[in-house]
Amino acid sequence: MADFPMPVFYSYPPYFTLQPVKETQRKQRESWKDLILSYCCHHRIFIVSLDAAADEFPLFENKAIQRKLSLEARSLLLEDLAASGRGRWLGPDRRRLLVLWRGVGEWADVIHAWARGNGLEDSVVSLEELLGGEDVRGSELAGMPRELLSAALRTLEERGKARVFRGDANDDTGVKFFA
DSSP states (O other), X not given: OTTSOOOGGGGOGGGGSOOSSHHHHHHHHHHHHHHHHHHHHHHTOOEEETTOOTTTSGGGEETTTTEXXXXXXXXXXXHHHHHTTSEEESSTTOOEXXXXXXXXXXXXXXXXXXXXXXXXXXXXXXXXXXXXXXXXXXXXXXXXXXXXXXXXXXXXXXXXXXEEEOOSSGGGOEEEEOO
């Protein structure tokens, strides 16, 4: 976390406890929502789990002031992200959230630009290549989870910029990009 500039409120103990005054809590939750998005973008974190240990997702605990968010607060903050369209729950148990520090449409643009930049228009690329192939390493697509890639590809299909060919297994799925 040392390389990420934390906002002033992060060192203020009351921000780690849900505030009882409605307007104060609204501002608190908005500040946390912005922080989570910025932090995840900076560190390229795509999924946040409510069950994650502090070493897996240290943002919810400030050891310097010996404070951490309760499970209730973490859950509420992730619900706020989902409700604002900046997150999507992965699974019905609502324990893991896909954090959309870029919207799905923005990711679709990034994928299409990547395909164009790599001369892949009118070519078929496997889903597995998009998830971890050599051409993806070091690009903005590196580390993208399957759930986000699938949502962005659906958006590209809706825009007429790609066609997904689904096989019997995930490794059989291919994508053809159009200009």
